Amino acid sequence: MISPAHYVALAVILFVIGGVGVLIRRNALVMFMCVELMLNAVNLAFIAFARLHGGLDGQVIAFFVMVVAAAEVVVGLAILTSIFRARKSASVDDANLLKN
Amino acid sequence: MTLTSPELTLPAIGVAHAAWLLLAFPSVGAAVLLLGGRRTNAWGHWLGVTMSLASFVYGVVLLAQMLGARAGGRSRDDHVFTWIPGIGRFHVPIGLLIDQLSICFVLLITGVGSLILIYAVGYMAKDPERRRFFGYLNLFIAAMLLLVVADNYVALYVGWEGVGLASYLLIGFWSYNPAPPVAAKKAFIANRVGDAGLSLAIMLMFAQFGSVSFAGVFSEVHSAKPGVVTALGLLLLLGACGKSAQLPLQSWLLDAMEGPTPVSALIHAATMVTAGVYLIVRSAPIFNLSANARLVVTIVGAATLLFGALIGCAKDDIKKALAGSTMSQIGYMMLAAGLGPVGYALAIAHLLAHGFFKAGLFLGAGAVKHEMNDEVDMRRFGGLATVMKITFVTFTFGYLAIIGIPPFSGFFTKDPIIEAAFAKGGTSGAILGTAAMIGAGITAFYMTRVMFMTFAGRRRWNDDAHPHEAPPVMTSPMVILAVGSLGAGGFLMISNRLINFLGPVVGTPPLSHGFFAPISDIALVVVVAGAAVAWAMYGRREVAVTAPRGNFATVAARKDLYGDAFNESVLMRPGQWLTRLSVFFDNRGVDGIVNTIAATMGGGSGRLRRVQTGFVRSYALSMLVGAVLVVGALILVRL
Numbered sequence: 099m100i101s102p103a104h105y106v107a108l109a110v111i112l113f114v115i116g117g118v119g120v121l122i123r124r125n126a127l128v129m130f131m132c133v134e135l136m137l138n139a140v141n142l143a144f145i146a147f148a149r150l151h152g153g154l155d156g157q158v159i160a161f162f163v164m165v166v167a168a169a170e171v172v173v174g175l176a177i178l179t180s181i182f183r184a185r186k187s188a189s190v191d192d193a194n195l196l197k198n
Numbered sequence: 199m200t201l202t203s204p205e206l207t208l209p210a211i212g213v214a215h216a217a218w219l220l221l222a223f224p225s226v227g228a229a230v231l232l233l234g235g236r237r238t239n240a241w242g243h244w245l246g247v248t249m250s251l252a253s254f255v256y257g258v259v260l261l262a263q264m265l266g267a268r269a270g271g272r273s274r275d276d277h278v279f280t281w282i283p284g285i286g287r288f289h290v291p292i293g294l295l296i297d298q299l300s301i302c303f304v305l306l307i308t309g310v311g312s313l314i315l316i317y318a319v320g321y322m323a324k325d326p327e328r329r330r331f332f333g334y335l336n337l338f339i340a341a342m343l344l345l346v347v348a349d350n351y352v353a354l355y356v357g358w359e360g361v362g363l364a365s366y367l368l369i370g371f372w373s374y375n376p377a378p379p380v381a382a383k384k385a386f387i388a389n390r391v392g393d394a395g396l397s398l399a400i401m402l403m404f405a406q407f408g409s410v411s412f413a414g415v416f417s418e419v420h421s422a423k424p425g426v427v428t429a430l431g432l433l434l435l436l437g438a439c440g441k442s443a444q445l446p447l448q449s450w451l452l453d454a455m456e457g458p459t460p461v462s463a464l465i466h467a468a469t470m471v472t473a474g475v476y477l478i479v480r481s482a483p484i485f486n487l488s489a490n491a492r493l494v495v496t497i498v499g500a501a502t503l504l505f506g507a508l509i510g511c512a513k514d515d516i517k518k519a520l521a522g523s524t525m526s527q528i529g530y531m532m533l534a535a536g537l538g539p540v541g542y543a544l545a546i547a548h549l550l551a552h553g554f555f556k557a558g559l560f561l562g563a564g565a566v567k568h569e570m571n572d573e574v575d576m577r578r579f580g581g582l583a584t585v586m587k588i589t590f591v592t593f594t595f596g597y598l599a600i601i602g603i604p605p606f607s608g609f610f611t612k613d614p615i616i617e618a619a620f621a622k623g624g625t626s627g628a629i630l631g632t633a634a635m636i637g638a639g640i641t642a643f644y645m646t647r648v649m650f651m652t653f654a655g656r657r658r659w660n661d662d663a664h665p666h667e668a669p670p671v672m673t674s675p676m677v678i679l680a681v682g683s684l685g686a687g688g689f690l691m692i693s694n695r696l697i698n699f700l701g702p703v704v705g706t707p708p709l710s711h712g713f714f715a716p717i718s719d720i721a722l723v724v725v726v727a728g729a730a731v732a733w734a735m736y737g738r739r740e741v742a743v744t745a746p747r748g749n750f751a752t753v754a755a756r757k758d759l760y761g762d763a764f765n766e767s768v769l770m771r772p773g774q775w776l777t778r779l780s781v782f783f784d785n786r787g788v789d790g791i792v793n794t795i796a797a798t799m800g801g802g803s804g805r806l807r808r809v810q811t812g813f814v815r816s817y818a819l820s821m822l823v824g825a826v827l828v829v830g831a832l833i834l835v836r837l
Contacts, residue, residue, distance in 0.1 A: 121818055
C-alpha cells in the first residue's frame with residue numbers, strides 16, 4: 099500500500115535533485131528544467147498533504163503554482179533566448195554584466 | 199517742573215487728509231527716475247527737483263492750515279491704510295502724524311532738500327549718471343519724510359531703514375573709485391548697529407505695552423517699571439547714535455565725505471543725522487520718565503560735541519573739517535534733548551538753524567571743490583575770497599552762524615543750550631555746561647581756520663586750477679541758505695516762537711531765555727578767543743602747503759582720535775579671530791564628522807560590492823542557504 103508519506107518522500111527527492119541541478123549546472127535551459135522539477139516537487143507535496151488532511155487548500159495552491167510556473171517559464175525563456183542571441187552561449191556564468 | 203500734558207491728537211481734516219501726498223511726490227520721482235532708464239536722462243533732474251519742491255509746497259500748505267487751527271487742534275493723524283491687520287495683538291496701521299514737531303522736520307527736509315537738489319543740478323552737470331543720482335536723492339527725501347511723519351514706531355523704522363539704504367547708495371555713488379564703496383559699507387554697517395538698538399526697542403515696546411504706535415506707547419509708559427523705561431531709552435539712544443553719528447558709532451560720518459558734496463549737505467543738514475535727534479525728541483514721554491537715560495544722552499552729546507570739534511581742528515580736507523563740525527553740532531542737539539523738557543525745543547531750534555547754515559557751508563565747500571578741480575585740501579586753497587565772491591559771502595554767513603556771532607542764527611540757538619546745560623545744576627550740569635562752552639570755543643577755532651585757509655592768504659593753488667564763480671544754479675541756493683543762516687535763529691527763538699509752537703508736543707520749559715545773559719556773554723568771549731587763536735595761527739602766519747608733522751594731539755585728531763583704530767582693534771580683530779575660529783571648527787569639527795561618516799560608508803560599500811560575483815549559481819546557493827536558515831529558525835522557534 100502506498101501511503102501519503104511515500105509521496106512526501108518522493109517530493110523531497112525530486113526537490114533535492116532539482117536544487118542540486120540548479121546549483122551545479124551552467125546551462126540555463128537545464129537550470130530552468132531543474133527549477134520546474136523543484137516546483138513540481140512542491141506541488142506533489144501540496145497534493146499529498148491535502149490528501150492527508152482531507153482538505154482542498156493544497157490542491158488549489160497547486161493550481162496557483164502551475165500558473166506561476168507557466169508565467170515564469172514564458173518570461174524566463176524569452177530572456178534566455180535574447181541572451182543566447184547576444185552572446186552565442188546559454189551558460190549562466192558568461193552573463194555577468196552586473197558583477198561587482 | 200511744570201509740564202503741560204501733550205495735546206490730544208485728532209483725526210486729520212482738510213488738506214492734512216491727503217498727507218500721503220507728502221510721501222507720494224518724491225516716491226513717484228524716485229520710481230520714474232530709477233525705472234525710466236536713459237529715456238529720462240534729459241529732464242530727469244528737473245523732475246526730481248519738481249517733486250521735492252511739490253512736497254515742500256504741500257508742507258507749507260499743511261503748516262498754514264495748522265497755524266489757522268485753534269491751539270489744541272493742531273496735531274492731526276491721517277490714517278492711510280492698515281499694513282498689518284492684527285496678527286494676534288500685533289496691529290500696525292500706517293498713519294501719518296502731522297503735528298508741530300513733524301511739520302518742522304517736513305519743512306526742513308523738503309525746503310533745504312529742494313535747495314540742495316537745485317544746487318546738484320549744476321554740481322552734477324557733467325556726471326553721466328546724474329539722473330540716477332536724482333532718483334536716489336528723491337528716495338532719500340521720501341524715506342526721511344516717512345521717518346518723521348509716521349505715527350508709529352514700525353512705520354518710522356521703515357523710513358529709518360530707507361534712509362540707511364539711500365545714504366548707502368549715495369555715499370557709494372562714485373563706485374568706480376575704491377574709497378566710496380568702502381565708505382558706503384562702513385556707513386551702512388555702523389548704522390545697522392544702531393538699527394538693532396531701535397528694533398529691540400520696538401520689540402520691547404510691543405512686549406511691554408502691546409502697541410507700537412506713539413499714542414499707545416506714550417499712554418502706557420507711565421505704568422511701566424523704571425528699569426524697562428531706562429532700557430527703552432538706552433535702546434532708542436543706541437539707534438539715535440547710529441543715525442546721528444554720535445559716540446560710539448561716529449566713525450562712518452567722516453568717511454561719508456566720499457559721496458558727492460550735495461549728498462554730504464543732504465546727510466548733514468536736512469536728513470539722516472537729524473533722525474536721531476528727532477527720535478529722541480519724539481520719544482520725549484519715555485525720556486521724561488527716566489533720568490538715567492537722559493543723563494546718558496547728555497553724556498553722549500557732550501562727549502561727541504568735543505570729539506567732533508577736536509577732529510575738525512586738524513583736518514586739512516575742507517569737507518572733513520565740516521563733517522567734524524556736524525558731529526559736534528549734533529552733539530549739542532543731543533545734549534539739549536538729554537536735558538529733558540527744558541531742552542527738547544532748543545534741540546529742534548538748533549537743528550533747524552543748523553540745517554540752514556550747515557547746508558550753506560557744505561554747498562560753499564562743494565562750489566570751491568568744483569572750481570578747484572575736485573581738490574579738497576585746504577592747504578591748496580587760499581585767497582579765494584576775491585575770485586569767488588558770492589561763495590565767500592554765503593560761506594561767511596554760515597561761518598558766523600555756526601560759531602554763534604549775533605545776530606546770526608547760531609547765537610540764538612546754541613547759547614540757550616549752553617545756558618540750559620548750566621541750569622541743570624549740580625556737578626553734571628557744571629561739567630556739561632563747561633563741555634558745551636569749550637566746544638563753542640573750539641568750534642570758533644576750527645571754523646576760523648577753515649575760513650582763513652580757504653578764502654584768505656596767499657594763493658597756494660595747483661597749477662591747473664583756474665577757479666571762478668560757480669554758475670547761478672549753484673549760487674542761488676547758497677544765497678537763500680545764507681539768508682536762512684542769518685535769520686532763522688532769531689526768527690525761531692526771539693519771543694520763544696518755536697518753543698511755544700512746539701510746547702503742546704514736547705512740553706513747555708519754564709525757563710525763559712534772555713539773550714546776552716552772563717553765560718551767553720562768556721560764550722561770546724570764548725568764541726572770539728577761539729577765533730583769535732585761529733587768526734594768530736592761520737591768518738597772520740603763512741599756511742604751509744604740506745602739512746607739518748604736528749604734535750601728538752594733532753596727529754590723533756587727524757586720525758579721527760583713533761576712532762577707526764579703536765573699532766579695528768576692539769571689534770574687527772576679535773571678530774576676525776572669531777570667524778577664523780568658527781571656520782576652523784566648521785572645517786575640522788563639523789565637516790570632519792560628516793566627512794568621516796561618508797568616507798566610512800563609501801569604503802565599506804566598496805568592500806561590500808565584492809560580494810556581487812556575477813555568478814548566478816552562487817546567488818542561487820546563497821538564496822538556498824538563506825531559505826534553509828529561515829526554515830530552520832522557524833522550526834526552532836516552533837519547538
